[in-house]
Amino acid sequence: MRYIDYMQLNPFQRFGYNFANFFKKLPSNLARFFIMVGKAIVGFFVSIGKGFANYGKRFVKGDIFVKLSYLIFGVSNMVRGQIIKGLLFLIGEAAYICFMLFFGWTYISKFSTLGTVETYEELSADGFNYVPIYGDNSMLILLYSVLVIVISIIFFAVYIAQTKSAYKVYEQKKNGEHVLTFREEIATFFDEKFHVTLMTIPCLLIGCFTILPLIFMILIAFTNYDNAHQPPANLFHWVGLSNFGELVNITKGARKATTFINLAEWTVIWAIFATFSNYILGMIVALMINKKGIKLKALWRTLFVVVIAVPQFVSLLLMSQMLQENGAINQLLSVITGHNVGYKFLDSWLSARITVIIVNIWIGIPYTILITSGILMNIPADLYESATIDGAGPVKSFMKITLPYMIFVTTPYLITSFIGNINNFNVIYLLTNGGPTTEDYYNAGHTDILVTWLFKLTMGESHDYNLAAAIGILVFIVCATLSLITFNLTKSAKDEEAFS
């Protein structure tokens, strides 16, 4: 289709065209994506190879002090006048060696087995009680091994930087250039290397409390750290992919797999209903508020926005109580109908699921109103005027103009909120706590979505960390794929310098 043909389509057809085009191009886009990933991996190894080549080259070219700094850090710097810098390198090396000798090695050496010494019970000295004699603690071994690996990688990076610095200062001295004093070096961290100053602390924090736990949990997915293997009383071991196998293996009586399949299905249904009901209904309300001639716009908007301003746990806990058999909603129904109503909203699975979706509309519409109000005002008014002249009613112009336009503009928001709903822990957990519970499911109820099940598996009675971690990885894969699609659809990341 040529550009001129495209311009003649109405917004709805344009959306359809783009939509079809997206799927038509999907294979080639996917292929391009994998080629890109492949190139990135190749590039990564090439740069590592180059790094080692340079590492070797520096060693060969440098003088005796440079060569010595490959073993003893900072020698080259110290010899050429950068005493403090060299000392810092040396202290770093000593600290790492001590760390490995007294702490790291004991754990990292057991990383491949996760511990072999079982805990056993021994008769205590008084001869009456059995006291446990603790063996290896698999959890700590895994946790500290990850820590040691991360620290070692950082150390390695420092090591490479150190050899570079050693060689650089050698060259500078040889060519008679000025060697930076420590004070000057510090000054560069507020100018040319200002990014290092800005990024170091946030990166350390993220590394410690996001990346490290993440690696730990990903590794847990490949162990049998479940309720039967709880350290320190028991050891757990590597089991490969069997946790993922357990989740998808639908043979008879496989409760975990049944639970997983059913909850995954409900998660998708929930995410679709929650996203689109909020989106469409919210947009209709926003349209009404923004309609020409409607006064008190700020008041109407505030009425709805107050609901999201109140912390979610307050409104959800309140709702969960109002929905009880003797709660406010049944009282209200009793007042209206004149006789006693005691409907149990959350007791049967279907009514619980419908209730959750409806309550989520109450929670979610204000968000849509907030976000779409601004965009709605940007739709050219003459589109509506010409539609009215052509005889289109409000419903028709909503379906043919507003909706296609909005979907087109807000696709990223739509996908983000879809992902948000897949991970929507609060609404489910605080409202129904996953209930009504059922014996058919493994530690889950009918309204549980995957992430609330994950939470119950870890914080509930069962402590099946391995399953929880495997579920987390699967949820991540789904969310990451969706995010990638969004990212490719918008492409605006490339235009980040458009304004500057």
Next chain:
Amino acid sequence: MIKSYKLRRGLANTFIYILLAVLGIIWVAPLAYLVIQSFSADPGAVPQTLLPETYGFDNYVKLLTETESLNFPRWYLNTFVIACFSCVISTISVLMVSYAFSRLRFKSRKKFINIGMILGMFPGFMTMIAIYYLLKAMQILDLKSIFGIPTFDGPILALIICYSSGAGLGFQISKGFFDTIPRALDEAATIDGATRNQIFWKIILPMSKPIVVYTVLTAFIGPWTDFILAKIIAGDKVDNYTVAIGLQKMLDNDHLNKWFKRFLSGSVLVAVPVTILFLKMQSYYVEGVTAGGVKG
């Protein structure tokens, strides 16, 4: 013809007014119920009628004075302390990271941005369990009265660390804001001999008041509304609860029948400041979400 058009529009508008009013009432009703019942002075802790028959401050007084089993004032203080600390730390780290990503050009900047985005896609509380064990292994959770402050126990410090450590990953919105400031400003300042440090403090920050306000408010509100992380970290140490898990505790089977109205008044005490702050920052919120969404 014009008259009938006006009439039709008038009718449509009346219809919309009625609809909006009905919807508005439905939306606000539960919250109104919350506020009104919190002032109920009826006997019994669970409201038997839609509207209370007598009004008074009994629930508030009880909530703030009867602190033997569930100590609400203490939870409020805990949450306030956590919110203040993590607000300061997260604001600083968000601004630092987003400034570096937006204004400075360095090797592997793109890689860092991508890694940050990917990390944000993992379900947040997948890592929380591991964080819990990490903090436990570091023995932070068992600390008592840090810096000699009596209520500043280990779990409080742990929560501050948790809320502020990941903050750097939330750089997108403020990066989007910094991206819109013309680079010519930086260049002019560089020619005049300013270092990048000075540019950050003297030029960019004063121009970025809206985004600073937004970051401060979100970081401050976060701990008041977060539920999961606090639940995992605080465990069964009731004194170290934040308001969120504390209020949930009032609704468990042991407490519900005695504490429901106090739950309502506690919710009001938490919701009022948060609501005011949120309404103040809602315009920033929209800018942030839409800009962040488009920027990816």
